Structure formats: structure tokens, C-alpha cells
Amino acid sequence: MLEVRDVRKTYGEAADGYVALDGISVDIRPGEFFCLLGPSGCGKSTLLNIIAGFEKVSSGAVSFDGEVVNRAGRDRMMFFQDAGSALLPWLTVEENIRFALRVRRVPKERWGEIVTNHLRMVDLDAHREKLPSQLSGGMRQRLQIARALAVEPRVLLMDEPFAALDAMTRRRMHAQLLEIWQRTGQTIVFVTHDIAEAIALADRIAIMSVGPRSTFLRVIDVDVPRPREMSGAFYAETFGEIEQLLTPEIRRSEARLG
């Protein structure tokens, strides 16, 4: 269980700083696919980085299985939008995964099998010897997924992982991610500003208000089996519900910007 308790985050000095998050609480269940959805700048990345342990809270706390999170931990694996900078460009596809196993102190005898399994899982088996610069954007993201899963984290934290991909590749990545998630039973916290993406993937969607002082406007349950038809009635309904929540928020932020 991932517990977020009344988390507040102020950037800069307390007195005149920027209050990015103002009291966020949620319990994310083991094995849940949880989406954070909100307009740009609302603090999605901030919250995710706090859960990962990269950023400190100003008040409140995040705990994982009862232990307070205050630094990056091996059970929570962050997954970055820019795969190019998250991977090691001087190592081949295969070596990138071996790097993960090496720093994770996985016994060497098991490396060969783990590498093969995970590269097969994301269809990169035929590209073992390539460098990340020789892969397409989607392939690099798949490599990042394979590397993240190879160390068997219990929580995957994903910050707009597919935002930079074209629509077709993104669809394929969604299907692959869901398939892996259903198989491994990992908890996923997934950040996006794409309503359709959130509906396609999540068990629950947290809608965030625009900053400063961003909070959860509502947490929506998406109780529909997967794969979800984009043309289904529930889809239009959920989409409408979310839009109704977000439109005044976006208008508010536009008004403030003048």
C-alpha cells in the first residue's frame, strides 16, 4: 500500500514560495493502476517525484508499506518520458539491462535468462547489440520498460511515458503495458494530461486542479474491463465528466495568465 497523507509542497522560501501542492491524500492499493491527470503545471510531476523520493515534502508524508519515503528506493522504479536521457547511451540494449542487474546485485548466473526474457517481452530481442541512439523513440521506451521490469520493482512510477510518441505507437505501448501489468501485478502510478489515455488505462483517475495550491478535485473509479472500447458509452460519459471538472480549471488558469 502506498499512502499519501496530506502532502504539501512549497518551492522556494516558505513565506513567499510557490505552493505547488496543498494537501493531497490518497491510498494507492497494491496492484492498482492509478492515473494522475491534470493540466500542465498542476504538480503531477512534483507529486510523482515525491512518491519516488526524489523530492522532499514540505509537510505531510508518503509511506510505502508503512515505511516513510524519504529517498529513492529500490521498490519504486521511476520511468521517464525522455528515454534517451534515462538510458545509458554508451551501452547496448543488452548492456543497459545488465547494468540494472549489476547495480541491483542480482547474481550473475541469472543475468542471461533475465535479459532474454525481458527483451523478448518488449520485442527487442533482435536488437540486443544496438546502441540506444540506433533505436526509434518507441523502441527506446520499450527498452526502458524492460530495464525497469528486469529489477522487479513493486511500484512503477511513470511520468508521461508515452507523450512523445506518435498515436499509433502509443496505442501499441498501452496494450503492451496493460499486458505486462496484468501479468506481474505491479502497482502503477501513471502521470498524463491526456484524458483518453487515462480512461484507457486506469483503475482510478485522480483529477488535479491547476496550481498554485493544487489538490485532487476528484478521484474517479473506472470500473470497466479491459481492453476498453474508445467508442463505448462509458467512455464518452467518463470523458465528459472529466472535461466538466477540468474546463473551469483551465479557464481559471487562463484568466490568471491574462
Add this chain to the structure above:
Amino acid sequence: MTDLSLRQAGAEAPRTGPSLARMPRLWRNLRGSLLAPASIAMALVVWQIASSTVFDPFLVPPPTAVAKAAWPMIVSGEILHDVTISMTRVLVGFIAGSALAIVVGVLIGRIQILHDLFDPIIELLRYLSPTAMIPIAVIWFGIGEMSKYFLIFWGTFFIVLVNTVVGVWRTPAARQRAAECLGASRLEIFLLIVIPSATPFIVTGMRVAMASSFMSIIPAEILAADSGIGYLLQKSSMLLQTDKIFVALITISTLGFLTDRVFRIAVKRMLSRFMLADAGAH
């Protein structure tokens, strides 16, 4: 140290110019190896004609005269002797300067308190060129080898240092954080992530420092030596031997050019993988 000058750009600029793709294959293969000699040959011809028509051949000796002056110097080993001496000075100063700069640079780049402590001093000292340091170097070290080592070291150190610090800083945060999540220790992140990520910057700094070393060895040898190419230049000037001056000048430029080529080939052989600064950039 936050401002980046052009030379710290990290990677080589993409080649611009007419596309090679449309040229016939044979011509494409020959192009590089033919054009460079052609360019030099052309310069020699223009020089030869200009020396014997426009200029006084004593002030600007034509290539034939320079070759005539060079030949006995080559045969007697005089040139080789001076080249060896100057090269040794450059290499000793360059290697020592680079090595220390890399060590200090990664520490300063990584440890904030060291940076805050040393940055102001470095920012002041790096404006003292090796040439500016010659007078004090002569007093400290005399005109022996040590003063030349010191001057080349001085010039190299700051260039490589600044580039190393920038390279460490430019290590993508995502790369370090991903490694942290995977379970890498601080030492592993430093050795396996930060240093490889900084390598293209360090190499660029070293190349610039190498070129600058070849420039600073000359004034150092002119003012504070009794051997080396710079001294040959100085001596020829005193004796009004313009042809020998040209021999010395050509030697310097050839030496700098060849060393840079060797350095580039070595980097390509050993470090090419690390020179891809960012896998995301195509």
C-alpha cells in the same frame, strides 16, 4: 563557470556544406584525399609566385628556398631534435594538466561546497594566459624544462577543468535518478554514470587545450628557453634567417595538426561510444 563559450559545446558541430550523397561514388571516395593536398599545393603555388613577383624574396622566401633551408636541418637531425624537445614539453604539461583538471573538475562539479570555495579563484586565475605567466615562471623555475612544463600545465589545466565541471553538471538528472531507483550506490552513480556522461565534454576540453598548448609553447620557448622550435624561431630571427623562420613556422603548424589528428583517432578508437552525448539526439 556557468557561461559556456563556444568551444565548450561538447560535441562536434554537424558538417554543413553541399550534400555528398549525389556525387558519383568514385569521386566521393577520392574527394577527401585529393582535395586536401590540392589545397596545400595551390597555396604553395600562389606563395611561390607572390614571393618572386610581389614580395621581396628575402622577407618572404618562396617555398623552394624554404625547402632548401629545411633539407640540411632535416638531414642533420636539427629539426627532429627541436621537435622532440618541444613535443615532450607539450605532452608532459598537457598530460599533467589534463589529469589534475579532470580529478579536480569532477570533484568540484559534484561537491557543492568545493565548487563554492574554488569557483571564484578559478574564475580569476583562468584569465591569466600561459604567456602572462612566463615572467614569473622564469623566476620560479629558471629556463630549464620545469618552467615550460609549468606553463603548458597552466594553460591546459583551466580549459580542461571548466569543461569537466560543465560535463559533470550536464549529466541528465533522469539518468542519475533512474540509476538511483535501480539501486546504484553513490559511488556507482559517480563512476558509472557521471564520469561517462561527462566524457564528451572532457574530450572537447582536452582538444582545445592541446591546440592552445601548441600556441603557448612558442612564446614560452622564445622568452625562456635555449632549445625547442620556439628557440629556433627566436635564434633565426636574431640572425635574420627568414627561410629558417618559415621552416620553424611550418613545423609548428604541421606538428599541431598531426597531434590533433592522432588525438582524434585515439578518441574514436577508444571512446567513440561515450561521444554520443545523448542517445535522444539524432
